[in-house]
Amino acid sequence: MKDKSYLTNIEYINDIFEQYLSDSSVIDSSWRYFFDGFTLNSDNESLTLENVPKEELEDIYNEFKVLNLIDDYRKRGHLFTETNPVRKRRHYSPTLDIENYGLQKEHLTKKFKAASEIGLPVSTLDTIINHLKQTYCRSIGVEYMYIRTPDIIRWFKQKMEPIKNEPQLTITDKKRIYSDLVRATFFEQFLHKKFIGQKRFSLEGVDAIIPTLNFAADYASDKGVEEIVLGMSHRGRLTVLANFIEKPIDELFQEYVGKSYDDESILGDVKYHLGFNNIRVSNNGKKLFVSLLPNPSHLETVAPVALGFAKARINKKHQRNFDKLLPIVIHGDAAIAAQGIVYETAQMSQLEGYGVGGTIHIVLNNQVGFTTNYTEGRSSTYSTDVAKITQSPVFHVNADDPEALVYVTQLAIEFRQTFHRDVYIDILGYRKYGHNEGDEPRFTQPTLYKAIEQHPNVRQLYYEKLVQEFPSIANELKTIEQNYSSKLQQAYDNALQMPIVKVKHFLHEEWEKYRHATQTDFELNINTSVNEDLLRKLAIQLNTLPQDKTFFSKTIKILNERIQLINNNKVDWALAEQLAFATLLNEQHAVRISGQDSERGTFSHRHSALVVEDTDEKYYPLKNISSTQAPFYVYNSLLSEYGVLGFEYGYSLASPNDLTIWEAQFGDFHNVGQVIIDQYLSSAKDKWSLMSGLTLFLPHGYEGQGPEHSSARIERFLILAANDNMILANLTTPANLFHLLRRQVKAPFR
Structure with a gap:
C-alpha cells in the first residue's frame, strides 16, 4: 500500500x-x-x-x-x-x-x-x-x-462511473446478441460434425467475439465510419468470415469439399489464412466496406500489414480522414505478449507516417498458448501490458458476458473516434479443444480442461439469462436456432454440388486492370521515357530553393551541383531518383518511401526534406511541383525492419497505381524483416493470388564496413525468386534506376 x-x-x-x-x-x-x-x-x-x-x-x-x-x-x-x-x-x-x-x-x-x-x-x-x-x-x-x-x-x-459500467441494452439488442451467439456456436459445431478430423482452429470459448464485432460495426457506422479493416490470425477466423465479414457460407464449405480452384495459377492455402472483402449493410441502412487481410501462420505478422493497408485506404479513399476508417486487430494472448512485432507495431501508432487514428485491439484470451500455460508465457501481469507503452486504455472482459463486451466495444470505439488513440479489449475466455481440433489438451492442462468440459458455452448461459428475464421469448429464441441450423444445412448441400472452388480476388475492383506477371513480361519493352525538356524543367525547379527561406550552405551547394549536372547533360544516382519520383508525381502516381533515415538518405544522397536554417521547419521540393501533382510521402521510420516492411507491404496492397518503397538502411538488414519477404512478398501470389508493387531499396557495397553491410544477402532473394514472383535488379547506371522505378508503376502487371 x-x-x-x-x-x-x-x-x-x-x-x-x-x-x-x-x-x-x-x-x-x-x-x-x-x-x-x-x-x-x-x-x-x-x-x-x-x-x-x-x-x-x-x-x-x-x-x-x-x-x-x-x-x-x-x-x-x-x-x-x-x-x-x-x-x-x-x-x-x-x-x-x-x-x-x-x-x-x-x-x-x-x-x-x-x-x-x-x-x-x-x-x-x-x-x-x-x-x-x-x-x-x-x-x-x-x-x-x-x-x-x-x-x-x-x-x-x-x-x-455514472452508469457503473452497466450496459444499456434494449430487448431487441439482446435478441440480436443471442442470434449472433447462435451463429457463432452452431457454425463451429456444424464444422465439427461435418468435417471430422479437419483443422479449423475453433472459436469456441470466446464465441462472444461475433456479437462484439457485429455491434461494433453498427456503432462505428453510426459514428461516421465507412470502412473497417480487420487483421487476425487463424483462431476463429472461419466464424468471423461467415458471421461478420459475411462471406457466403456455401463458399466456405466448398473450401472443405472442393477438388480444385477456378484459378489454375493458385497453389492454395489453408482456408483459415484466406482474406476477403465485402460490403455489409449496417442497422442504420448505410453500407460498410469490410476487409479481412490474408495472413500466414506467423502470429501477429498480419498486424502491421493490416495497418499499412488501412493507412493507404485512409489516404486514398477517405482524404486522410481517420474518422472514416476503423482498423481492428485481433490477437491471441500468447502471441501479443511475446511477439516482438507487437511492440514495433504499437510504437508506430502515434507517428505521422504510420498512424491510422487509433486501432481497436481485441485479444482472444484462451489463457494458454498451444500447450504453454499463461504463467509460463509471459512475465507481465497481463498479456495486454504492451498497451501501456503508448498509454492506451485496456478493458478486461469476461467472455461469458456478451452484454459487457458489446458495451465495452462501443465505449472503445467512441474513445478511438474522440482521441484517435489505440485501445485494447482483453476477452478472458478459454479454448474448448486443443491448439487444433486433433490435439489433446489434457496431456498438459488436465485441471483446466476438466473445468472447461463441465462449463456450459456462452450461448447456453445467455439463453438461460434471457428466458429468466423475458420468459415470453423462449419460443422466439428456439426459432432463431432452427432457422440458422437450416441455413447451415442448405449451404452444405449447395457446396457438395460445387467441386470447383471459386476464388474471389482480394480487393478485386482496385486491381482489375492489373495482372500477374508472365515469363514474357520480363522481356517486355515498357515505355518509361519522358520528354527531355520536361526533365530539364523539373530538375531545375526541384533544385531551386524558395527565396523567402534560408537553408544550410552545404544543402545549397548540393542542389547547385545537381543543376550543373543537368546543364551538362548528366545525372547522378540522386538526381535520377529525384526525377523518377517527380515525373511519376506529375503523371498522378503517388510516391511513398519510408525507412530508417529516408528523408536525407543513409548516404546523404537524397535530401528530400530540407531543413530551414535555425528552425525545425522542413521544405519538400517533391511536394511543391504543382498544385495538381499526386501526393509525395517520405518518412524516417522508427528503428524497425520487420514492422515497417510489413506496414509498407500492406500499404502497397491498397495502392496498385502508386510507387511504394521500403528502404533498408543497409540492404543486409532486411533479414530482420525476413518473415514479410518469405510469407508475403515471395509467396502471396501462389497462396492467395495476391499482387503487390512494393519496391525494396537494399543499398550495399564492399566499402570496408564489414560483412553485414556488403551484399544485401542477394542469395536469399535468388532462392525465393520463382514463378515470375519478383524482379531482382542490381543497377549499374543512374539511367537504370530512373527507368526501373518508372517501369515498376507503368507495367500492366504486378
Whole structure:
C-alpha cells in the first residue's frame, strides 16, 4: 500500500487548503471536491484546519481515506474482477479491503461527502463501495489511470462511473446478441460434425467475439465510419468470415469439399489464412466496406500489414480522414505478449507516417498458448501490458458476458473516434479443444480442461439469462436456432454440388486492370521515357530553393551541383531518383518511401526534406511541383525492419497505381524483416493470388564496413525468386534506376 502518512500531517493538508482558498483550479480534483463540501458546511470566513474540533478533524481524515479507496478502485480494481469464466483469479496484495485504508466496519454505515468524487450525493461507505465494485470489479476491469492526459482520465470517469459500467441494452439488442451467439456456436459445431478430423482452429470459448464485432460495426457506422479493416490470425477466423465479414457460407464449405480452384495459377492455402472483402449493410441502412487481410501462420505478422493497408485506404479513399476508417486487430494472448512485432507495431501508432487514428485491439484470451500455460508465457501481469507503452486504455472482459463486451466495444470505439488513440479489449475466455481440433489438451492442462468440459458455452448461459428475464421469448429464441441450423444445412448441400472452388480476388475492383506477371513480361519493352525538356524543367525547379527561406550552405551547394549536372547533360544516382519520383508525381502516381533515415538518405544522397536554417521547419521540393501533382510521402521510420516492411507491404496492397518503397538502411538488414519477404512478398501470389508493387531499396557495397553491410544477402532473394514472383535488379547506371522505378508503376502487371 502506498504511503498515506500525509493524512495525519495537519500542516500538509492545511497548505493544500490554503491553495484551495486562493485558486481551487491548481489542486487535484479529489481535494477540490472534498474542500467544496467542507466549506459548504461552514459560515466561518477565516476557517482553517488548525482550529477545527478534534471530532471534525477525524471526520476529515476519514474523508481522505475514502478518497484514497476510490482512487485505488480506479487504479487497481481490475486486479479483483470477476472476469475469468473457468479459473480463479490470482491473488494480488494488498486487497481493496477497507481495513487497508484505516477504515473499519463501523464506517460502512457512516455517510461521506467523498461520494461526490464518483458522482453520488452524500452516501454511506457501503453504498460507495458497491458503486465502485459494480463499476470496476465485475465482468469488466479497466486500466486507464496511468494515462498522462487528464482529459482522457476525466472522460473515462464521466463515461463509466455514472452508469457503473452497466450496459444499456434494449430487448431487441439482446435478441440480436443471442442470434449472433447462435451463429457463432452452431457454425463451429456444424464444422465439427461435418468435417471430422479437419483443422479449423475453433472459436469456441470466446464465441462472444461475433456479437462484439457485429455491434461494433453498427456503432462505428453510426459514428461516421465507412470502412473497417480487420487483421487476425487463424483462431476463429472461419466464424468471423461467415458471421461478420459475411462471406457466403456455401463458399466456405466448398473450401472443405472442393477438388480444385477456378484459378489454375493458385497453389492454395489453408482456408483459415484466406482474406476477403465485402460490403455489409449496417442497422442504420448505410453500407460498410469490410476487409479481412490474408495472413500466414506467423502470429501477429498480419498486424502491421493490416495497418499499412488501412493507412493507404485512409489516404486514398477517405482524404486522410481517420474518422472514416476503423482498423481492428485481433490477437491471441500468447502471441501479443511475446511477439516482438507487437511492440514495433504499437510504437508506430502515434507517428505521422504510420498512424491510422487509433486501432481497436481485441485479444482472444484462451489463457494458454498451444500447450504453454499463461504463467509460463509471459512475465507481465497481463498479456495486454504492451498497451501501456503508448498509454492506451485496456478493458478486461469476461467472455461469458456478451452484454459487457458489446458495451465495452462501443465505449472503445467512441474513445478511438474522440482521441484517435489505440485501445485494447482483453476477452478472458478459454479454448474448448486443443491448439487444433486433433490435439489433446489434457496431456498438459488436465485441471483446466476438466473445468472447461463441465462449463456450459456462452450461448447456453445467455439463453438461460434471457428466458429468466423475458420468459415470453423462449419460443422466439428456439426459432432463431432452427432457422440458422437450416441455413447451415442448405449451404452444405449447395457446396457438395460445387467441386470447383471459386476464388474471389482480394480487393478485386482496385486491381482489375492489373495482372500477374508472365515469363514474357520480363522481356517486355515498357515505355518509361519522358520528354527531355520536361526533365530539364523539373530538375531545375526541384533544385531551386524558395527565396523567402534560408537553408544550410552545404544543402545549397548540393542542389547547385545537381543543376550543373543537368546543364551538362548528366545525372547522378540522386538526381535520377529525384526525377523518377517527380515525373511519376506529375503523371498522378503517388510516391511513398519510408525507412530508417529516408528523408536525407543513409548516404546523404537524397535530401528530400530540407531543413530551414535555425528552425525545425522542413521544405519538400517533391511536394511543391504543382498544385495538381499526386501526393509525395517520405518518412524516417522508427528503428524497425520487420514492422515497417510489413506496414509498407500492406500499404502497397491498397495502392496498385502508386510507387511504394521500403528502404533498408543497409540492404543486409532486411533479414530482420525476413518473415514479410518469405510469407508475403515471395509467396502471396501462389497462396492467395495476391499482387503487390512494393519496391525494396537494399543499398550495399564492399566499402570496408564489414560483412553485414556488403551484399544485401542477394542469395536469399535468388532462392525465393520463382514463378515470375519478383524482379531482382542490381543497377549499374543512374539511367537504370530512373527507368526501373518508372517501369515498376507503368507495367500492366504486378
